[in-house]
Amino acid sequence: MKKILIVDDSEIQRKLLAGTLEDQGYKIEIAENGEAALELLEKNTDKYHAVLLDRMMPGIDGIEVLKRMKEQESMKDVSVIMQTAKATQDEILEGLQAGAYYYLTKPFSKNTLLAIVETAVSDYLRYKKIKTEAQRAVGTFQLMADARYFFKTIEEADALAPLLAQACPNPGKVSTGLSELLLNAVEHGNLGITYEEKSDLVENDRWHDEVNRRLKLQENAAKIVDFQMERTDHEVRYLIKDQGEGFDWEKYLEINPERAFDNHGRGIAMSRAMSFDKIEYLGKGNEVLAVVKT
Amino acid sequence: MEVFRKSEALERLAGNESLLKNMAKIFLDNHSDQVSEIKKAIDGGDDKALELSAHSLKGDLASLGAEAASAPALQLEVMGLENNMASALEVYSLLENEVMRLNGYLREFVDGSGT
Numbered sequence: 001m002k003k004i005l006i007v008d009d010s011e012i013q014r015k016l017l018a019g020t021l022e023d024q025g026y027k028i029e030i031a032e033n034g035e036a037a038l039e040l041l042e043k044n045t046d047k048y049h050a051v052l053l054d055r056m057m058p059g060i061d062g063i064e065v066l067k068r069m070k071e072q073e074s075m076k077d078v079s080v081i082m083q084t085a086k087a088t089q090d091e092i093l094e095g096l097q098a099g100a101y102y103y104l105t106k107p108f109s110k111n112t113l114l115a116i117v118e119t120a121v122s123d124y125l126r127y128k129k130i131k132t133e134a135q136r137a138v139g140t141f142q143l144m145a146d147a148r149y150f151f152k153t154i155e156e157a158d159a160l161a162p163l164l165a166q167a168c169p170n171p172g173k174v175s176t177g178l179s180e181l182l183l184n185a186v187e188h189g190n191l192g193i194t195y196e197e198k199s200d201l202v203e204n205d206r207w208h209d210e211v212n213r214r215l216k217l218q219e220n221a222a223k224i225v226d227f228q229m230e231r232t233d234h235e236v237r238y239l240i241k242d243q244g245e246g247f248d249w250e251k252y253l254e255i256n257p258e259r260a261f262d263n264h265g266r267g268i269a270m271s272r273a274m275s276f277d278k279i280e281y282l283g284k285g286n287e288v289l290a291v292v293k294t
Numbered sequence: 295m296e297v298f299r300k301s302e303a304l305e306r307l308a309g310n311e312s313l314l315k316n317m318a319k320i321f322l323d324n325h326s327d328q329v330s331e332i333k334k335a336i337d338g339g340d341d342k343a344l345e346l347s348a349h350s351l352k353g354d355l356a357s358l359g360a361e362a363a364s365a366p367a368l369q370l371e372v373m374g375l376e377n378n379m380a381s382a383l384e385v386y387s388l389l390e391n392e393v394m395r396l397n398g399y400l401r402e403f404v405d406g407s408g409t
Contacts, residue, residue, distance in 0.1 A: 010353060010354055013354065013357065019313045020310075023310075056346060085349075107306055109305070110308040111308070
């Protein structure tokens with residue numbers, strides 16, 4: 001069962017969040033303040049799929065809880081959904097910089113709450129699976145000088161990310177970023193799913209179906225993603241090239257506060273912040289170079 | 295401004311009236327403490343405490359659809375944030391009145407006679 005920790009000093013908000021999420025089958029635990037949250041998190045490493053964190057609380061506030069979570073290896077991967085006021089974009093920026101990639105404003109609708117919780121939980125589970133696969137020791141992969149793969153599907157992308165991440169000293173960290181870039185190459189690159197289309201598909205739980213539908217279209221039949229890895233003396237370089245039209249990549253290198261409430265669109269910025277030393281888009285944006293210093 | 299936008303609050307909860315009633319009950323039980331905290335912060339000239347207590351009340355009011363009371367709560371939060379509490383008592387008394395009006399609506403709603 002998916003477990004959510006709710007951290008909020010308001011009893012009404014706790015009732016609202018817990019009531020709504022329990023109805024959807026989530027298991028809920030409650031902390032009434034930041035101190036209690038950290039205590040629960042420390043005791044229950046790896047137990048929560050997401051933390052719904054109120055930003056403004058007496059005592060240790062949400063930002064401080066987040067910072068302490070990010071400092072600890074056992075807690076830093078748990079998805080944090082920050083509850084904040086939409087008007088204060090500085091607060092969102094501060095949260096993004098501290099590592100909160102999911103946002104919720106009060107008052108929120110049931111659908112908005114469920115969409116952001118589902119996004120945060122599914123990202124957490126996907127990253128966890130990919131990291132676990134990447135950390136299975138295949139020592140000889142670190143000796144690999146170069147590699148080249150051609151692939152088409154999301155499933156192939158998910159299989160290649162943990163495999164090729166093993167060329168780096170910290171495969172767990174690199175695998176999640178690679179997974180995001182490979183996924184983008186298929187869904188946005190070759191299949192041409194736009195940002196707005198994905199928002200709608202995720203909201204209506206139709207994303208997988210649409211990906212599979214587009215994969216079968218005649219116009220996409222021959223499209224492949226070219227994925228190359230090369231080791232130099234001091235770095236591992238990943239080059240990913242799709243056959244799409246490219247995109248306006250610059251705005252995705254950072255999470256814009258205006259997009260912080262969306263149900264997707266964090267992948268490139270999260271990869272850049274967490275997985276790679278450098279990400280560089282080339283040409284019209286259908287080619288990306290990601291570098292890990294070794 | 296409306297005192298209690300029940301239909302809007304219910305719409306956000308996808309029509310879950312019992313959840314909204316539970317939230318209203320908590321508010322009826324707790325609001326006097328929340329409002330007292332705001333008064334205490336103003337009396338003590340504590341801008342940070344005013345910001346926090348008004349912010350917390352504002353969030354609850356917004357979730358309940360209490361439009362009229364949310365406005366002075368927001369004003370007080372901003373006064374705390376900007377450490378500009380010169381007219382805080384005036385706004386506080388407005389908040390007190392709006393919360394009192396809201397009380398009546400919520401009590402009717404919780405008791406089942408609200409519209």
